[in-house]
Amino acid sequence: MLRMASSLALLLNLGLYDSCFSEKTGITFTFKEYQYKDSPKNEMTFREFETACEQSSACNQISGLPRTRCVRECVSPSCYREIYSSDPLEEGEIDVRLNSFKGCFVQRSGRTRN
Known part of the structure; x- marks a missing residue:
């Protein structure tokens, strides 16, 4: 060992x-990549949506990985489908797609901030 x-x-x-x-x-693992500027305003916007989804009736009664999937899909169904649907996040997986998901969310929400 x-x-x-x-x-x-x-x-x-x-x-x-x-x-x-x-x-x-x-x-070979590939996924659509979106640029994400890690700024306090972008993080705050994403976190507001994430918190609302965590508290939603659809996601608040589940835990662990199913909750993470539920919250991400709630935050942006179209970004979730594009980035995660063909290869869902698995238990123990390091989520290298999160920044692309956030970039997609910011782009599609029209809330791009510096």
């Missing part, structure tokens, strides 16, 4: 893990 952890750490340090993994599985 220790040897496997050391090997994984070495691959990560060398930047080879992703290429080794994708070569073995043959899977």
